[in-house]
Structure formats: C-alpha cells, structure tokens
Amino acid sequence: MTVSASAADNVAIACRNLRKTFVLRNTRSMKESVVWLLTGRKGDLSRKFDAIKDISLDVVQGETVALLGLNGSGKSTLLKLISGVLQPDGGTVRTRGRVAGLIEVGAGFHHDLSGRDNVYLNGAILGMTEKQIDTMFDSIVEFSEIGEFIDTEVKFYSSGMYLKLAFSIAVHTDPEVFLIDEILAVGDEPFQRKCIKKIKELAAAGKTLFVVSHDLDLVSTVCERGVLLEHGKVIMDSDVHCVVKELRARSEGD
Amino acid sequence: MKSSSNELSTPGSGRGLLDVYSNRFLLKLLVRKEIKVRYRGSVLGLLWSYVKPLMQFMIYFVALGIFLNLQKATPNYAIYLFSGIVLVNFFTESLGNSTRSIVENRDLIRKIYLPRELFPVSTIWVSAAHFMPQVVILVGAALLVGWEPSAYQLLAVVAAFIIVAILGTGLGLLFGAINVYFRDSENIVDMILMVVTWASPVLYTWTMARDALGSWFFLYQANPMTVAVEIFHWAFWYPTLGSEQIGMVELPSDLIALWLPVALLVSLGVLFFGQLVFRRLAVHFAQEL
Numbered sequence: 169m170t171v172s173a174s175a176a177d178n179v180a181i182a183c184r185n186l187r188k189t190f191v192l193r194n195t196r197s198m199k200e201s202v203v204w205l206l207t208g209r210k211g212d213l214s215r216k217f218d219a220i221k222d223i224s225l226d227v228v229q230g231e232t233v234a235l236l237g238l239n240g241s242g243k244s245t246l247l248k249l250i251s252g253v254l255q256p257d258g259g260t261v262r263t264r265g266r267v268a269g270l271i272e273v274g275a276g277f278h279h280d281l282s283g284r285d286n287v288y289l290n291g292a293i294l295g296m297t298e299k300q301i302d303t304m305f306d307s308i309v310e311f312s313e314i315g316e317f318i319d320t321e322v323k324f325y326s327s328g329m330y331l332k333l334a335f336s337i338a339v340h341t342d343p344e345v346f347l348i349d350e351i352l353a354v355g356d357e358p359f360q361r362k363c364i365k366k367i368k369e370l371a372a373a374g375k376t377l378f379v380v381s382h383d384l385d386l387v388s389t390v391c392e393r394g395v396l397l398e399h400g401k402v403i404m405d406s407d408v409h410c411v412v413k414e415l416r417a418r419s420e421g422d
Numbered sequence: 423m424k425s426s427s428n429e430l431s432t433p434g435s436g437r438g439l440l441d442v443y444s445n446r447f448l449l450k451l452l453v454r455k456e457i458k459v460r461y462r463g464s465v466l467g468l469l470w471s472y473v474k475p476l477m478q479f480m481i482y483f484v485a486l487g488i489f490l491n492l493q494k495a496t497p498n499y500a501i502y503l504f505s506g507i508v509l510v511n512f513f514t515e516s517l518g519n520s521t522r523s524i525v526e527n528r529d530l531i532r533k534i535y536l537p538r539e540l541f542p543v544s545t546i547w548v549s550a551a552h553f554m555p556q557v558v559i560l561v562g563a564a565l566l567v568g569w570e571p572s573a574y575q576l577l578a579v580v581a582a583f584i585i586v587a588i589l590g591t592g593l594g595l596l597f598g599a600i601n602v603y604f605r606d607s608e609n610i611v612d613m614i615l616m617v618v619t620w621a622s623p624v625l626y627t628w629t630m631a632r633d634a635l636g637s638w639f640f641l642y643q644a645n646p647m648t649v650a651v652e653i654f655h656w657a658f659w660y661p662t663l664g665s666e667q668i669g670m671v672e673l674p675s676d677l678i679a680l681w682l683p684v685a686l687l688v689s690l691g692v693l694f695f696g697q698l699v700f701r702r703l704a705v706h707f708a709q710e711l
Contacts, residue, residue, distance in 0.1 A: 182430060190709060198606040252434025252535035253708045262430040275533040278455055280462050289455060292448040293534060 180264050180345050180376040181227040181250055187258035188220040188245055188400075219245040221400040222259070229264070229344070232377040234387035234408050236415050237397035243380045246397070247347050250378065265344030268294050270335070277334060279323040283314055286322055287337055294341045304340045311366075312336035313359070332359055339366050345376040364390065384412045434535050436704075438697050441537035448536070452544040457551055471555040479504050479559055496627060497667040498567055498659060504560055505658040506624035506651045512553040513586050513647060514615045519545040520594025521611045524602055528711040538704045539697075542594040546587055553583075560658060567662045575657035578678060582650040582657075585685050589646050592693035599696075599703040602710050622648040623655075628674055643674070646692075649685035652677055 192215045220242045227233055235243045248254040249261050251269045276293040277286050287308055291301040309318050312333040314325075322330060348367070367390055371377050381387050387394070387408060394411025396404035404411050442449060461467045483500035486492050493499040520542035524531065527541050561569070593614075601607035622645060623631060632639045642648060652674050663671065674681065 179430070198604045201604075248708065250433060252432075253531075253533065255434055255705045261433060263433050264430050267433060269534060275530055278459065280459050281455060285451075285455070285458070289451045292445075292451050293530070293536060298447045 178229045179226050180229040180231070181225070181267075181378065182262045183223055183225040183246075183250070183259065184261075185259035186220050186223040186225075186246070186249060186256050186261060187218065188242075188249060188254060189216055189218050189257045191216050219400055220249065220256075223397075223400070223402055224259075225395065225402065225405075227345075227376060227378065229376055230374045231393060232371045232391040233379065233393045233395060234391035234411070235378065235380045235395050235397065236384070236387070236411055238415075238419070241397040242400040243397055244349060245400075247349055247378065247380055250345075251347055263345060266295055267345040267347060268338070268341045268343035269347040270338040270349065277322055277330070280321055282321055283309075283318040283325070283333055286333070287318075290334065290337045291341065294338060295343070296341055300342070308333075308336050308340050311339070311362075328356060328359075335363060339363075339370070343375075346370060346378065348377065348379045348381075350381055384415065388412050436537045436539075436701075438537075438701055439539050439543070442539050442543050445537055445540060449540055449544055449547070452540060453547040453551070456544065456548040468555075471552060472559060475508070475556040475559045478507070479563055482507075497664075497670065498662050501560075501564055501567065501662055502627075502655060502659045503625065504563065505654040506622070508553065508556040508560055509582070509586055509651055509654055510619050510622070510624055510647070511556060512549055512583075513590050513618060515549040515552060516546045516587070516590030517593050517597070517611060518615060519549065520590065521597040521601055521608055523594070524598045524707065525605075525711065532708050532711055538707060539595065539700065542598045542700075543591060546591050546594065549590070550583075550587065564658050564662050568664075569658065569662045571657055571661045575661065578653045578682070579657045581682060581686070582653040585646050585682075585689050586650050588686075588689040588693050592689065592691075592696035595693075595696035595700040599700040599707075602703065602707055618647055621645055622651045624651055627671075628652060629672055643681055644684060644688060646685035646689045649677070649681045653682065 223242075223246065235246065237243050245254065247269065249256055250263060251267055253269075276290040278289065281289065287305060288298075288301055291304070291308075292298075296304070309315070312329075312335070314329060314333050317325065317329065322333070325333070364386065367377065371390065377391065379387055379391055391408045394404070394406065394408035395402055396411050396415055404414055461470060464470065466473070479500060482503050486503065487500045496502050523541040523545045524538065530536065531538060531541075593611075597607045597611050619625070621642075628648070631642050635642055656673060656677060660668075660671070660673065
C-alpha cells in the first residue's frame with residue numbers, strides 16, 4: 169500500500185481504511201471452549217463490535233490535531249492503533265519516526281522503587297536510551313518539582329507528585345510524534361499551566377501532536393486541526409474551532 | 423532510532439527476541455527492579471538468597487544422607503541431590519514466573535507498545551540471579567568434600583545452564599502467551615513443574631530409569647532437563663568421589679558427545695516453537711488482557 173504522492177514526504181501518521189473489531193469473549197476457560205466445539209458450536213461464545221470503521225487519516229509532520237468525540241466514539245482505540253498497542257483488523261497504519269504516547273502516564277511506575285529508579289525505568293519503557301535519561305535527568309526532576317523526594321519510594325508520594333513526575337518523564341522523551349490521551353488534568357492549576365505551556369512549546373518546536381481530550385477550550389488553544397469521531401467514523405475534519413462548535417451543537421441537541 | 427525516522431513504518435510490528443536484544447537497557451532495568459523488589463524492607467536482603475539454599479542443603483545432608491542413609495548407595499548423596507535440585511529450581515522458577523509474566527504486566531502491555539518478549543525473558547534473568555547463590559553453596563559444599571573439577575567439566579556446567587535457560591525461555595514464551603487467552607495455562611505449567619523433578623534423575627540415579635524403561639530410555643534421555651542434570655552430576659558430584667567410590671557409580675554413555683548436542687537442539691526447537699506461537703498470539707495481547 170503506497171501513500172499518495174503529495175503526502176509521502178512529510179506525513180507523520182498515515183491511516184488507510186482502518187478497521188478494528190473487538191471480540192467480547194464470554195469465556196476464559198479451556199473447558200467451556202472445548203465443550204462448545206464438541207457440541208457443534210451452538211450459540212455464540214463471543215460478541216463482536218466495530219470500534220473503528222474505515223478510518224483514513226493523514227497527519228503531516230508538525231501538525232497539531234485534536235481528536236474529538238463523545239465517549240465510545242473510538243478515540244482511544246485509534247490512538248492505540250497508532251501507538252502499536254493494538255493491531256488493526258483491516259487497513260494499515262504507518263508512522264514516521266518515534267511515536268510516544270502520553271497515555272495514562274505512570275503506567276510503568278513501580279510503587280516500591282524510588283523516584284529516581286522510576287525515572288530510569290519509565291524513561292526506558294517510553295523508549296529513551298540510558299544516555300538520554302542521564303542527560304535529561306536533572307531537567308526531569310526540575311520540571312516535576314519533586315526536588316529532594318526523588319530518592320523516596322513513590323508509594324509515599326501524593327497523587328499529585330506522582331502524576332507530576334510521570335508527566336515530566338513523558339514530555340522529556342522527545343519523540344517525533346506525541347500521542348496525548350486525557351492527561352492534561354494533571355496536578356494543581358499552576359502545574360497544569362506549566363504542562364500546557366510545555367505542550368505548546370513542543371508544538372512550536374515542530375513536533376506532531378495528536379491529542380484526545382474532553383476539555384474543548386484547552387484543545388482549541390493547543391491544536392489547529394480538529395477531527396470529530398462518531399461511532400468509529402470520521403464525521404468532520406477541519407479547523408479545530410469549527411469542530412468544537414459542531415461537537416457542542418451536537419451535544420446540546422441530544 | 424533516528425535512522426528510521428525517514429521512513430514510514432508500521433507501529434507495533436516487532437522482530438521478536440531480536441527486539442529484546444536492542445532493548446537490553448530496558449531489560450536490565452526490569453531485571454534489576456524485580457531483584458530490588460524481592461528483598462525490599464528485609465534486614466538481611468540479598469543474604470537470604472544464600473541462607474535458604476544453605477538450609478536446604480543441610481536438610482538433605484542430615485535427613486536424607488544420614489538418617490535415611492541414602493549415601494550408602496550413592497556416596498556424597500547430599501551433593502548429588504543438591505546439584506540436581508539447583509538446576510530444577512532454576513527451571514521451575516523460570517517457567518513458573520515467565521508463564522505469569524504477560525498477565526502480570528497487563529497494565530503496561532495494554533497501554534504502551536513494548537516488545538512483549540521482554541517480560542518472559544526478564545523473568546529468566548531474575549531466576550538466573552537467584553540461581554547463582556545456590557551454585558555458590560553447591561560449590562562450597564563440594565569443595566569441602568574434595569571437589570576437583572576439570573576445565574572441561576566447568577565448561578559443561580555452563581552449557582547445561584544455557585540449555586536449561588533456553589528451554590525455560592521457550593516454554594515460558596509458549597505458556598505465557600497461551601495464558602493470556604486461557605488461564606488454564608498456569609495450571610498446566612504447575613503440573614509440568616511437578617513432573618520435572620521426577621522426569622530427570624534428581625532424587626534417584628539414571629541407572630534406575632534405564633533399567634526400568636529398557637528400549638524407551640532414549641526418550642527419557644532426550645529430555646533436555648535430564649541431560650542438564652546428568653551434566654551437573656558429572657561436573658559437581660563425580661569429581662568429589664574417592665577412588666574406591668568411583669567404581670560404584672556408572673555415568674551415562676555419550677553424555678557430552680551425543681546427548682549434550684541433542685539437548686541443545688531440542689531446547690532450541692522448543693524456543694523456536696515458543697517464539698512462533700508467541701508472535702502469533704502477541705498481536706492481540708492488548709485487547710485480550
């Protein structure tokens with residue numbers, strides 16, 4: 169599958185006819201499956217539903233895209249397909265350069281390790297090399313405002329400190345494409361402002377941003393382009409302000 | 423990573439175990455994490471890794487060697503037993519933990535793409551780290567009774583260890599992947615682990631199995647664990663025997679020339695198969711967990 173010639177050089181994310189079907193299995197034991205096979209496959213062991221139906225989307229390098237939609241419209245699934253966590257059932261996704269997800273920050277944290285160990289572990293999980301973490305370490309700690317607590321086990325951290333450290337690591341991973349899923353609700357107000365400022369800096373530095381958020385005011389300041397999803401389909405793709413207006417109109421109409 | 427930034431690539435398509443090698447820094451951190459976490463908040467810390475096997479050895483020596491007087495039929499029975507047991511311990515811990523490793527790391531696997539082979543492989547390294555103190559105790563005990571191995575025997579020990587590590591990785595990948603879909607996998611593995619201790623000459627001598635199995639003995643001998651345990655006996659126990667005891671024991675024929683390569687091939691076959699199944703199943707880990 170080739171990408172259309174006009175977009176081939178600078179496209180960062182290319183989705184073609186993406187489809188993702190989830191199979192909801194009702195059993196998790198071999199016995200039930202074997203019985204089902206032996207009894208002539210009566211009834212359904214599973215239900216299927218399409219989370220993503222035929223999405224084609226190009227994101228050019230340096231673009232800032234907001235992915236909008238109500239709950240269950242397929243936003244997070246699309247993000248997971250782009251990050252490689254999920255594999256599509258149809259179509260292709262391709263990305264250029266390193267893609268890092270700021271998806272549920274802190275997923276790689278271990279409670280019994282110190283903040284310092286967690287910086288290294290989480291940094292490596294997000295794809296940083298040892299050298300990169302060494303050089304970034306002070307900057308990560310400074311941004312997180314953790315200070316002297318960096319050598320304390322993270323289980324003693326307040327939830328705010330925990331998120332701040334996790335966010336700080338994530339923004340220091342320096343990938344070409346950032347996938348951001350609902351993480352802007354981090355910490356207190358001053359830290360939130362700092363995060364938003366950092367994200368804007370990333371955008372200004374030419375990073376590709378792909379943001380999922382329900383905070384419509386926020387995404388319209390951070391992003392330029394808006395993509396509206398509904399039931400796994402793109403129903404609108406244009407300037408972020410127009411898309412936000414459309415989403416608001418639809419929500420009120422319901 | 424920078425070199426690939428000019429091409430479009432498909433996210434989430436890994437190269438299997440090769441990716442583990444390119445992520446060895448992360449592998450190192452995962453292994454270190456497990457080892458740190460194991461002894462958190464304990465005063466003796468890593469010393470426990472030595473105390474426990476030492477205790478185990480003493481029990482064998484006193485209860486089995488002296489009370490049951492098994493050292494009459496098998497001289498230095500405690501050394502014989504312990505050299506097999508440490509290897510079985512390594513295998514048991516490797517396979518048991520790697521089977522659970524994918525399910526236990528589900529929070530990470532569901533959210534971030536990593537080469538998933540990292541998790542089973544890291545548990546093998548952790549098991550190896552727990553295996554080393556046991557070898558130290560074994561060597562200490564063997565030296566006390568006059569162990570003088572040849573360089574050839576020490577090399578064979580390394581080979582046996584590698585065979586078991588490969589076998590554990592292969593089976594760990596296989597059952598770890600299946601465990602995502604069918605949690606029965608853990609129970610099957612528990613059963614395998616129960617059988618392993620008895621399917622190789624750990625508690626008895628290999629001649630007993632040969633005499634009972636007759637022409638089917640080659641199947642028993644094709645088990646890589648059997649070969650690895652026999653190599654450990656040959657390297658750790660055999661050189662501790664006095665000249666009058668040597669005559670009492672019989673070593674398996676062609677152990678190094680024939681059975682060691684066979685065991686290596688069987689283990690590599692298992693590893694290949696495990697990796698194959700793992701790659702096929704890994705595609706849907708994130709949505710099945």
